[in-house]
Amino acid sequence: MHLVTSEVLDLREVAPDHWVTTFDAPEIAAAARPGQFVMVRAGPDWDPLLPRAFSIYHADIEAGCVEILYRVVGRGTRQLATLEPGRFATMWGPLGRPFDLPETERVILVAGGVGVPPVVFLAERLAQAPMRLLGLVGASSRKFLVGVEHLRRAGAEVRLATDDGSLGHHGLVTDLLAAALQEPGQATIYACGPQPMLVKTARTALAAGVSCQLALEAPMACGVGACLGCTVPRAGGSFARVCCEGPVFAAQEIDWEAWERGSI
């Protein structure tokens, strides 16, 4: 874990309201593993007050930089999207439990919207591995499909879904998952995206008896385990902290029904 003042090296809009920021953060890049996240404070002032948690999109060890992908949804992300190259942010990480690497011959990566970063990072780390990668990416519309070219470059076959049918399957990315599970070869599923997508993915995987790891998101104040704000219900009772016990959980570790009930 490293707490650094990090220079912005690049800022680009990759889809409407979707931004990628590249930070100079060699220590974090070297330590990062797919599924982990960083906390970022874009300004020194008290408003917005809290850092924001971002899943790591790319960690380039040689170049010493870390990339995050985010959609501008509120004050924190809006502030971040104004940090031009040459400006600085405070960043700490890498944080949280990463994905366990697969041992199966097939790897199915399921991503919804701006949830694509951790599966892209995983695909890049698996690019040289012998398994077959299948990326299933969904978004509301084709203009919001992000990260797809990175999955292809990592050697993944990619299938797309859009809510409005503007590209790929007209429907949910989880429809594509159900179909992919019918194909031969033992698979491991990795998923990140909005809550309904994660819940559906976990249930599909559990019903099919397929190993599945999911990166969860929750409101977070500290990112280090102290505030207990980001808890999710565990299967069998009690709460787990998304920042410490997660953000990656196996499908059987979470009480999906309680999680759904708690925040919808």
Added chain:
Amino acid sequence: MSIEPSLAVTIGGLRLKNPVMTASGCFGWGEEFRAYFDLNELGALVGKAVTAEPRPGNTGVRIHETPAGMLNAIGLQNPGVEGFIADILPRIRDLNCPLIANVPGHTVAEYVRVARRLTEAGGIDAIELNLSCPNVGRGGLEFCVAPESVAEVVSAVRSATRLTLIAKLSPNVTDVAVLAQAAQAAGADAISLINTLVGMAIDVERRRPILGNVTGGLSGPAIRPVALRMVYEVVGAVQVPVIGIGGIATARDALEFLMAGATAVQVGTANFFNPRACPEIIAGLRDWLRAHGIRDVREIIGAARPGATPAP
């Protein structure tokens, strides 16, 4: 060469190497912060609340950012006093800074039971009675609004422990000074304040409260002026040391509370947005004292009160 200023202060039986403590519920039991600084730098470590029985905490959304602050409704999630003694205490008891346990309760008997178990277990240096948590059903709230109930809890726990006893007061009351006096009369060695201000937020699109608990406690820089005013009032009403809490994020913030008369401060929400907030505040205090040629932090305690020596 200038002389290194002394930051040491005393709270009841506690000798603190500096006046900066963590605030309960904002620092876990410190283990989450070991990667960010040496915990032994702290004046004292105040841990997450310890209740008689384990508490899972609240369901639904627990935190929400507000202008220069945040709302929380965690619901005192903790493993209970026996779980704390068995699993957490052994990992932290060797720290070279006083450990303070925060104890909430629903009944007088519950406060007494937890305080007694913590005293027997050893390793805890002081008990901060949480007379004010806003986020648990009946919770400590009933013990925070009336001086009689504050006195009853403090006096019962006083008889059950030899540890330094701190009464943590709620700001959600009519007259905090009266409660502070009641706590002092009942045997509290110190008063700490303020806990969070009760607040809420609504999601206008969904037309419902954001927090699962509906209301929550407001903390952060947004509450600092209110906290400072209450500390100033209480210092004028009691003789025991007062510990100032509320939105402290920098050394300058801490100095405000010390000059208002607080003997020490607690840093809460700032730990969330800056994991190194406490060591930075400690270093900043030392730098400020050195820059002003002050050799002992105690010289500035109460410096902004009526009758204090004016600034040179």
